[in-house]
Amino acid sequence: MKFRDLLKGWPVLRQLTRGDGRALGDTAMTARSRSLEPRTKSADAVVKSICPYCAVGCGQEVHVRDGRILDIEGDPHSPISRGRLCPKGAATFQLVTGTQRVQQVLYRRPGGTEWEPIPLEEAMDKVAERVKRTRDATFQQRDAQGHPVNRTLGLAHLGGATLDNEENYLLKKLFSALGVVQVENQARI
Amino acid sequence: MPGLGITFGRGGATTFQQDLQHSDCILIQGSNMAECHPVGFQWVMEAKARGAKVIHVDPRYTRTSAVADLYAPIRVGTDIAFLGGLIHYVLEHERYFRDYVVQYTNAATLIREDFLDTEDLEGLFSGYQPKDNRYDIASWQYQDVAGAVPAAGHKELTDEPGAGGGGHDHRVDVHEEHRDETLQHPRCVFQLLKRHFSRYTPKVVSQVCGVDEALFLQVAQTLCANSNPERTSAFCYAVGWTQHSVGVQYIRTAAILQLLLGNIGRPGGGILALRGHASIQGSTDIPTLYNLLPGYLPMPHAKASTDGLEHYIRNNKSGSGWWSEFPKYAVSLLKAWFGDKATKDNDYLFAHLPRLTGNHSHMQTVADMADGKLQGYFVMGENPAVGSMNGALQRKGLRKLDWLVVRDFTLIETAEFWRTAPEVQSGQVRPEDIQTEVFFFPAAAHTEKDGSFTNTQRLLQWHHKAVEPQGDTRSELHFAYHLGRKLRQLYAGSLDPKDAPLLDLTWDYPTHGPHAEPSAEAVLKEINGYTVADGKPVDGFTALKDDGSTACGCWIYSGCYKDGVNQTARRKPGQEQTWVAPEWGWAWPSNRRILYNRASADVDGKPWSERKRYVWWDAGQKKWTGEDVPDFIADRPPEYRPPEGATGLDTLAGNDPFLLQADGKGWLFAPSGLMDGPLPTHYEPMESVVPNPLYAQQCSPTREEWRRKDNPYHRAWGDPRYPYLVTTYRLTEHHTAGGMSRWLSWLSELQPEMFCEISPELAREKGLANGDWCTIATARGDLECRALVTERIRPLRVKGRQVHQIGLPYHWGVTGRVRGEGANELTAFVADQNVDIQESKVFTADLRAGRMRSGERAAAGAAQPPLTVPEVPRDVTPPGETDHTEAQEPEGKG
Structure with a gap:
């Protein structure tokens, strides 16, 4: 030179x-x-989303390439958040892509001291069997006064405020049909 | 949110976050909005930039206080006294919005002659039944109205004795002679209100709350100066108000105040409930809650529905107001769930629904679990071992189960209670002895599934799937659908009547993709509702019928799939719309952003002022119009008055902005719907440091207690073992019980460690320096953490004595990337009977310097230090009652 x-x-x-x-x-x-350019530039899709933390409901843009998330940023079009995210919202990328996420169904047997991986389908079958067993053993047609109650108090559910509306809908519908009345979520927390 | 529901008709925030920019004054109380809802807080700052006054009332000085024009520190658990003092000020100084109050609230309505106030009964209202800690509400009713006036906003309680049950299908007809629009009649609501709050003088407020009298007056003056036809004030609150044994009445007090000031339904006004989970509003609207069906229809009660659907409808339908439409919503829900099997002849299979017989709430369920009454438990996206009251009792319950299913992103404390719980680590409990089978299912994230969240302002926003879930991770939609499918296979062919509801269920959602993921849009369409004949989505709830020709999964969400278009996925950029942004997402009901917005116009339908115009009557077009979808019958003129004998929606007059109320009015006085009184009253929390300065009745007479060895309480006040007040709170960098934050390095690095906030004065008393270890203990358990010594927490003078308060964030638990001891190791099961919400925002505790933790838990059998002073009563004996003491301490009061 x-x-x-x-x-x-x-x-x-x-x-x-x-x-x-x-x-x-x-x-x-x-x-x-x-x-150099932002890695979001190489995204082949920008998918519109909503922050999963608090109920402000900030808009998010999920930048995707080859079926993987590159980054998650605030959506400047949202009239609520106008592109902003708080520290939690800005950490959503790590929440959804981080190594802390468990990818496998785990099972702990009675008296066990360790987790054991089991196949998803087998776990679903086992849970369905247990629901049936508990329900059949604890079902009440009538209460002590003779009123029809049509329910089981042998099993219960907790959680919903972090789930989608459609998920809460199916859960409430299914549990009601099973006669499960002890269905609760964070709205009382 | 029955506090809002009872007063206004709907259990949701009355306004939306962006509307805060138009406020002239914003009072934030029971919330640290700047830190807990930082992005929403930009709208408070917008208002401030336009000259609005920001007021923060809170036991702790926070970043919200730092930018407020006025900051008033108060003792935890005294907000009703503070707000009651504001009501007293407004009434005494005649600062209420007279035309609004007379026209739009029940101020002029006369109440029955036999109603007695807390002024008459030492802090109780008439009708108190000490045997079961409930009120008979007969004497709280409107004069000469037969039966209970049906409550709109808390219908699930109307099946409960004492809250308006009894099956009245009557029109609430408040005749002229039973209103006094001069507001002078001694039994009109306005005068009753005035008398009820007559004790709440600035001096008393100062004594109860520990707030400086001049500062309190400054708050009152600022609020009043910004509430009139030209100006509006907004309130923001969060769980700092709700999590009390009188939580509902906290909200009621604010709601009454906002009605008196004429701030509801107007731009820049309203009450904004700030909620802490992405879809906590949605999970109440479509409730994973025991006492509700979708759209705030009550779950049927065994006693009240023995005669089938007709009885259920009779109990819950109102003869007047919008709830006269109740049958359409109930029948459409049954059609959505049971499809063609549901016919008029079989009562639309109403008998398939399970029945309640009492309290089946979270805390009661866990208490039953600890007593070995349950076998199975599903926990999805919640971490009760850390986030719920009395963590050790929660875990005791889990140990008694046969099986537990946890669905989450990672192995939270609730999944690992059998090996990481404090009582396991200390050797009190051995994993080998725990017989609970645990299934952990990894959950899909919001980026891996389609679906809608309902945010804090009732806005449904769709999130689209961006990538496929990895490994075994699946959505809850997938789990619920396939679990249901498998169960229907297991029960297939059963002729047992108990299995008919499951087999009759409509459960045929289309699936797609490699994992047979059910279509969330198909579920949304069912939620929206459709006509049965052709399956076409309905336009909204006004299209629903009670003859079985329509199906609808949640009537208040009807319209979210209008025209077959997913309205919740609309994303027209905010910059390309008006400030109301009606084409971003979809808000219930009917895409209305400010509720009760007919009240933004005067009785003639004209804006109260040019500055605050929002919705008004267009006489030329003969309809309501404006910035928002009018929250009113679109073509009902302001001068319309119901003719004699009108029924249903025809009973709503042109000056009835609160459509869901049986009388169309905002309820200053709540004749039904509340378990603990028609008007808010200051009661001390379950555990306090002082006797109630206002009444002989110490605590809420209807509070729910769980008197059990594994849930011990302190003395009602002045317990020498536990002399300090504690309040719990959140930090910006963590989320609730930590499942979505403590495992993330980015967030953990920002807030790595559990701590307590104490004042320099208390630190000096205890010999603590900033950063020192200290121990906090209650009868339930104890924990160690570092002391953050800060002037942000001030000792307060309460009735001439110094009161110290301790602040505790509650995010930490024993697993995760950053670990600490959970604040809920200290708390107890105590609840507001209205909603079964726990009192986690105030309790008493001891503080010691050093690492003195015993690790013992009452729920694992630990003994308590003896109480060396006599117990003090939490309740008074009402006049004429002699058996009260005996009735006061039954087992299982809860």
């Missing part, structure tokens, strides 16, 4: 000649940094 080119590549000289004394403009850039 000629001395002259080397000199031209010297950032200090660029700063001085272009009046960018604090090096906050493009004089501080290199060929490499000039080619």
Whole structure:
């Protein structure tokens, strides 16, 4: 490289000649940094979503490439959040992609001291069997006064405030048909 | 939210977050909005930038206080006294909005002659039944109205004795002679209100709350100066108000105040409930709650529905107001659930629904679980081992189960109670002795499934699936649908009548993709409702019928799938719409953003002022119009008055903005729907440091207690073992019981450790320096944490004595990336009987320097230090009652 080119590549000289004394403009850039771009630029889809934490309901944009999430950012179109996310909302990317997430169904047998992985389908079958066993053993047609009650107090459900409306709907519908009345969620928490 | 429901008709925030920008004054109380709802708080700051006054009333000085124009510290558990003081001020200084109050509230209505107030009965109302801690509400009724006036907003209680039950299908007809629009009659609601709050003078407020009298007066003056035809004030609250044994009445007090000031239904006004989970409003609207069916229809009660659907309808339908439409919503729900099997001849299979016989709430269920009465438990997206009261009792319940299913992202404390619980770590309980089978199912995240959340302002917003769930992770929609499918296979062919509801259920949702994921849109369509004949989505709840020709899963959500379009997925950019942004998502009911907005116009239908115009009557077009969807019958003129003998919706007059109320009015006085009184009253919390300064009755007479060895209580006040007040709260960087935050490094790094906030004065007394270890103990359990010594918490003077308060965040538990001891190791089962909500925002405790934790838990058999002073009563004996003491301490009062 000629001395002259080397000199031209010297950032200090660029700063001085272009009046960018604090090096906050493009004089501080290199060929490499000039080619960098946000990873969201390479997304092949931006999927609209809603923050799953509190009930403000901030808009989120989920940037996806090749079936994987690249990043989650605030949705500037949301009239509520106008693109903003709080620390929790801004951590949604880690919430949904982090290594803390368990990917396998786990089973702990009575008196057990360890988790054991079991197949999803087998676990679903076992749960269905237990619901039936408990329900059949505890079903009440009538209460002590002889009024029809049509229910079981042998099993219960908790949770709903973090779920979708459609999920709560199916849960309430199914549990009511089973006669499960002890259905509760965080609305009392 | 019955506090709002009883007063206004619907249990939801009356306004929306963006509307706060138009407020002239915002009073935030029972909420640390800046830290707990930071992005919503931008609208408070917008208002402030436009000149609004921001007031924060809270035991702790927080970031919300830091940007407020006025900050008033108060003793925890005294908000009714503070708000009652504001009501007293408004009435005494005649600062109420007279035209609004006379026209739109029940201020002018006369109450029965035999009604007696807390002023007459030492803190009780007439009708108190000490034997079962309930009220007979007969004397609270409107004069000469037969039976109980049906409550709109808390219908599930109307099947309960003492809250308006009894099967009255009558029109509430408040005749002219039973109203006094001069508001002078001694038995009109207005005068009763005035008398009820006559004790709540600034001086008394100062003594009860520990707030400076001049500061209190400044709050009152600021609020009043910004509430009139030209100006509006808004209230924001969160669980700092609800989680009390008198939580519902906290909200009622604010609701009464906002009605008196004429701030409901108007832009920049209202009451904004700030909720803490993405869809907690949705999980009440479509309730995973024991006492409700979708759309706030009550679950049938065994006693009240023995005669079938007709009896149920008679009990819950109102002869007047919007709940006269009740049969349409009940029949349409049954059609949605039981399809073609539900016919008029078989009562639309109403008999298939299970019946309640009492309290089946979370705490009662866990108490039963601890007594070995349950076998199975599903927990989905909730962490009760950390987030619910008396954590050790929660875990005791889990140990007594045969099987437990936990669905979550990671192994939260509730999934691992058998190996990581404090009592297991300390050796009090051995995993080998716990016979509970545990199934852990990993849950799909919101980015891996389609579905809608309902946010704090009743807005349904759709989130689209971005990627496929990995491994075994699945949505709860998948779990519920396939579990139901498997159970229907297991029961297939059964002729046992008990299995008919399951086999008759409509359960045929289309599935797609590699995991046979059910279609969330198909479920949403059922929620919206459709005509049975052709399956076409209905336009809204006005299209629903009671003849079986329509099906609808949740009538208040009807319209969310109008025209076959998922309205909740609408995302027209906010920048391209008016500030109301009606084309972003969909709000219930009927996409209305400010509820009761007919009240933004005067009795003639004209805006109260140009500055506060919102919805008005267009005389030319003969309809209501404005910035929002009018929350009124669109073509009902303001001058309409129901003719003699009118029924149903025809009973709603042109000046009845509160459509769901049987009388169309905002309820300053609640003749029914509440278990603990028609007007809010200051009672001390279950555990306090002082006797009730206002009445002989110490605590709420109808509070729910669980008197059990595994749930011990402190002395009602002045317990020498537990001299300090504690309140619990949230931090910006963590979420509820931590399942969605304590496992994330980004958030854990920001808030790595459990701590308590104490004042420098208390720290000096205890020899604690900032950052020192300390121990906090109650009769339930104890914990260790670092002391954060800060002037943000001030000792208060209450009735001449110094009261210290301790602040405790409650996010931590024994597992996760950052660990700590949970604040709920200290709390007890105590609840508001109206809604079974727990009193976690105030209790008493001891504080000691150093790491003195015993690790013992009452629920694991630990003994309590003896009480060296005599017990004090929480209840007074009502006049004429002699057996009260005996009746006061029964087992299982809850």
